Amino acid sequence: MNKSVKEQEGIVPTQEQLDDIKKALKIYEEKLLNKEILILHAEMSDKNLKKLSLENLKTLKKINGIEIAFEKKNFMHLAGIIRKSIKIPLNTFYDNMKANKIFLNDFKVSEFTEKKSLIFPQLPLTLRSIGTVGDYNYSKINIEADKIIGSTRKTNTAVLGVREKQENIVSNFFKKMYAPVTLLDEITENLIKSNTQRKILAIFEKSINDKFYTNLVYKHKEYPIENIYNNKEIYKLLTFDLQEKILLEISDREKKELKPKENTEEKVKAVEKIKSKKEKPRREKRSRIRSKTKER
Structure with a gap:
């Protein structure tokens, strides 16, 4: 109980902790702020996904989307700042910290702030590389997340906890909106509820003010690019330029798949031609021998 109270009330940060938080803010500002990402998983x-043939994967329709928006107000939780200790609007607090107008007595931090600062540089990479997602198993005190997103590694890495937004209640769309609420230094699968872990198939990114996704920042190597084209719910969320890039990639891949086949056919014809040239003198020689034999 005492530990829980301590976490909620927080402690006054040291100068070193404040400096580390400012470094984390710079990373957040450059890599995540005002970005919206869409994570796709089956x-x-x-196990069942691996059983599907390539053709079935190309037309797989049962895809779920997790849409996460990174705003100024979300930084406090990720950096380990106790939200209740901030006496001004969160956006103003963020701007003031960026402008070096926040001091040690202006806020409090949790006992995990130092750990979060060390792992923070890994967070942007976690959201742009091979990973896994699943339901949170509530194994940590005072973390109210719905989903856990992180690496597939068996070692500690940056793990993001997200919470579903209320507006999803009336939405039946395949994707749901989430807010980033916590950053952990953990093994991802240790925080995921049993049987809910899912492979991340693709990750898209856009500006929070844009209507359509502009970049495909990650795609699992086993997930065919054709599925993005064939799944109209996904495809219509992309800009025209990104749609064109995907079509071009599909076209290029088809050409590469056809080329070895064409080359093989050409090689077979060439070999047959060579064989034919070699066989011709032999046939003529056999023919002369037969003629002489008949004459005798």
Whole structure:
């Protein structure tokens, strides 16, 4: 109980902690602020996903989307700042810290702030590389997340906890909106509820003010690019330029797949031609021998 109270009330940061938080803010500002990412994963388990043929994967329709918006107000939780200790609007607090107008007595931090600062540089990479997602198993005190997103590694890495937004209640769309609420230095699978872990298939990114996604920042190597084109719910969320890039990639891949086949056919014809040239003198020689034999 005492530990829980301490976490909620927080402690006054040291100068070193404040400096580390400012470094984290710079990373957040450059890599995440005002960005919206869309994480795609299949409804089925990884085991069942592996059983699907390539053709079935190309037209897989049961895809779920997790949409996460990174705003100024979200930085406090990720950096380990106790939100209740901030006496001014969160956006103003963020701007003041960026302008070096926040001092040690202006806020409090949790006992995990130092750990969060060390792991913070890994967070942007976690959201742009191979990973996994699943339901949070509530194994940590005072963390109210719904989903956990992180690396597939068996070692500690940056793990993001997100909470579903209320506006999703009336939405039946395949994707749901989430807010980033916590950053952890953990093994991802240790925080995921049993049987809910899912492989991340693709990650898209856009500016928070844009209507359509402008970049495909990650795609699992086993997930065919054709599925993005064939799944109209996903495809219509992309800009025209990104749609064109995907079509071009599909076209290039088809050409590469056809080329080895064409080369093989050409090689077969060439070999047959060579064989034919070699066989011709032999046939003529056999023919002369037969003629002489008949004459005798």
